[in-house]
Amino acid sequence: MQDSSPAAETPKPSRIQRRNRKRILDAALEVFSQYGFRGATLDQIATEAGLSKPNILYYFSGKEEIHVTLLNALMDTWLDPLRKIDPEGDPLEELLQYVHRKLEMSREFPRESRLFANEIIHGAPRMGPDLETVLKPLLEQSATMIDGWVAEGRIAPVDPRHLIFSIWATTQHYADFDAQLQVLMEGQDVLEGASAYLDTLYRRLLTP
Amino acid sequence: MQDSSPAAETPKPSRIQRRNRKRILDAALEVFSQYGFRGATLDQIATEAGLSKPNILYYFSGKEEIHVTLLNALMDTWLDPLRKIDPEGDPLEELLQYVHRKLEMSREFPRESRLFANEIIHGAPRMGPDLETVLKPLLEQSATMIDGWVAEGRIAPVDPRHLIFSIWATTQHYADFDAQLQVLMEGQDVLEGASAYLDTLYRRLLTP
DNA sequence: TGGCTTTTTTACCATTTGGTCAAGTTACGA
DNA sequence: TCGTAACTTGACCAAATGGTAAAAAAGCCA
Numbered sequence: 001m002q003d004s005s006p007a008a009e010t011p012k013p014s015r016i017q018r019r020n021r022k023r024i025l026d027a028a029l030e031v032f033s034q035y036g037f038r039g040a041t042l043d044q045i046a047t048e049a050g051l052s053k054p055n056i057l058y059y060f061s062g063k064e065e066i067h068v069t070l071l072n073a074l075m076d077t078w079l080d081p082l083r084k085i086d087p088e089g090d091p092l093e094e095l096l097q098y099v100h101r102k103l104e105m106s107r108e109f110p111r112e113s114r115l116f117a118n119e120i121i122h123g124a125p126r127m128g129p130d131l132e133t134v135l136k137p138l139l140e141q142s143a144t145m146i147d148g149w150v151a152e153g154r155i156a157p158v159d160p161r162h163l164i165f166s167i168w169a170t171t172q173h174y175a176d177f178d179a180q181l182q183v184l185m186e187g188q189d190v191l192e193g194a195s196a197y198l199d200t201l202y203r204r205l206l207t208p
Numbered sequence: 209m210q211d212s213s214p215a216a217e218t219p220k221p222s223r224i225q226r227r228n229r230k231r232i233l234d235a236a237l238e239v240f241s242q243y244g245f246r247g248a249t250l251d252q253i254a255t256e257a258g259l260s261k262p263n264i265l266y267y268f269s270g271k272e273e274i275h276v277t278l279l280n281a282l283m284d285t286w287l288d289p290l291r292k293i294d295p296e297g298d299p300l301e302e303l304l305q306y307v308h309r310k311l312e313m314s315r316e317f318p319r320e321s322r323l324f325a326n327e328i329i330h331g332a333p334r335m336g337p338d339l340e341t342v343l344k345p346l347l348e349q350s351a352t353m354i355d356g357w358v359a360e361g362r363i364a365p366v367d368p369r370h371l372i373f374s375i376w377a378t379t380q381h382y383a384d385f386d387a388q389l390q391v392l393m394e395g396q397d398v399l400e401g402a403s404a405y406l407d408t409l410y411r412r413l414l415t416p
Numbered sequence: 417t418g419g420c421t422t423t424t425t426t427a428c429c430a431t432t433t434g435g436t437c438a439a440g441t442t443a444c445g446a
Numbered sequence: 447t448c449g450t451a452a453c454t455t456g457a458c459c460a461a462a463t464g465g466t467a468a469a470a471a472a473g474c475c476a
Contacts, residue, residue, distance in 0.1 A: 016423070016473085036330065038247035042464060055424055057465065114329050117384070121322050121329075122244065124387040131391040139392055156412075161393065162405035166378045169385075173377035176325070179332040183339040184347055185369065197370035204364075204412045224443085224453070250434060263454055265435065 021059050023049045025073070028066045033111035036118050037067055068126050071119060074112050075130055079138055081105065082164075091149040092206050099167055099198050106175035107191050113175035139164065155206045163205075170198055229267050231257045233281070236274045241319035244326050245275055276334050279327060282320050283338055287346055289313065290372075299357040300414050307375055307406050314383035315399050321383035347372065363414045371413075378406055 013021070027049035031040040042063055046053040060066045081101035085094050106113055119127055139161065146160035174181065174194055181190050221229070235257035239248040250271055254261040268274045289309035293302050314321055327335055347369065354368035382389065382402055389398050 014422075014473095020423090034330065036244050036246060036326075038244060039330070041462080043462090052425060053464085054426085054466080058423070063464065117325075117329055118244075120385050120388045121325055122242065122247070122387075124391075128391070131388060135388075136392055158408070159401055159405045162401055165381060165385075165389070165402075166405070166409065169377040169381035170374045173373060177328050177373075177377075179330075180328045180339060180343075181373070183332075183336070184344055193367055193370055194373075197367045197374070200366070201374065201409070201413050205409050222443095222452075228453090249432080251432090260455055261434085262436080262456085266453070271434065 017059070020049075020051065020055075023051065024056055024059055024066065025070060029070055029111050029115065032067060032070065033114040033118070036122075037063075064126075070115060071127055072130070074116060075134055077109070077112065078105075078116065079135065082138060082142055085142065085145070087145050087148075091146075091154045092203070095146075095155070095163075095206060096199060096202055099171065099202055100195065102167060102171035103174065103191065103195055103198060106171050106173075110175035110178060113172050117172065117176045153208060156208050158205065167202070170201070225267070228257075228259065228263075231259065232264055232267055232274065233278060237278055237319050237323065240275060240278065241322040241326070245271075245330075272334075278323060279335055280338065282324060283342055285317070285320065286313075286324065287343065290346060290350060293350065293353070295353050295356075299354075299362045300411070303354075303363070303371075303414060304407060304410055307379065307410055308403065310375060310379035311382065311399065311403055311406060314379050314381075318383035318386060321380050325380065325384045361416060364416050366413065375410070378409075 024045065027045045028040075030048055031044045034040075035044070040063075042053050042056060045066070046056050049056065056066075060069070081098055084101070085098050119125075124131060142164060143160040146155075146158070146163065149155050150157050150160075174191060232253065235253045236248070238256055239252045242248075243252070248271075250261050250264060253274070254264050257264065264274075268277070289306055292309070293306050327333075332339060350372060351368040354363075354366070354371065357363050358365050358368075382399060
């Protein structure tokens, strides 16, 4: 065994390792998404996870590593809906489905959305590489696909990148600005209305 | 003089008071918008303002008060474009103008936008009251106005609240997620394209 | 059960940070 | 120009916080 630290990779994690790393990441997601990186404390995370602070540092080398781990894990889930767009499908329906999937993610994973938003707002200090190597190629690929659809006259002419940005903005808004929406729309089922509204919005934009 | 603290109100601020309070608020906006409330330190703000830390605490009773002062000052500027919508004007043009004004604010005041976004993402711990007493009534009033336009058939049927949310989301996105956009759109004039895209988006949605 | 490894805890430490205080220093009206 | 009030600063705290070390406890397997 050339590495005694369990924070290292590969040497097949034990049952306890898996359980506790999961607990820690769950707790960290809760705390980081609520208070931001600087605002969150290891003690908070420890309490939330039901572990002691030194115990947490047995599984992760530090606060930073927990945060980065969360961010990396997030990226995949986050871009999944975009990857799922079928270039062979009906353009309008594919794009609308993308909108609805993204909105659904805001409902199901608001903490992840806020974690991500927080990171970007603060200048993406820990995501620069991922943005460049993962997000950008996918955006370019998707833009090309959409441009193709436009060229074929199957959807109305539109700037594909700004289209995608606006979908990100409008859907994630419901997770990231939830506190505001709770005040403004007290009680009402916000996501229900959002779904109908966004459907109309993008249907009208994209219908040739 | 029943209150020696200059952080108190009314007793007409001196020239130096005005200058230094402004310096501090400018510096604090820069620092808070970049690092968030917890992430910002008084020392950073002091350095940025060119003052000593104790000197800053001579003008403001604490970190919190600086932050709240910024947030309050922000609210007015922020809602100005919404207030400027003319109920007597042409509905479509008024709403499109609103979109463009909001986008312009993202260009001119990105720090303010991020400060606000940060506050909301973290649950609006210092803005609850303002949201309720200032934002909500204005939203309701605007929604009523838009509903009126819809009823008169002057714009297409639309949920006025979600319309406004989507305008906030799409325009502020360009300020709040600037770090991401810089990576994805390196070099290009992002706001230029955004303006054209959003014009099309909302024109198509709202044209009866 | 004994012996080894993995996991957990107790007791600390060093730094950072918001904030205080009392002693200066500067501005300004009489 | 002199005295008072306004302003500024250096020297400190106390609490919070990320992190460490070493010993104790719990698992695990022969």
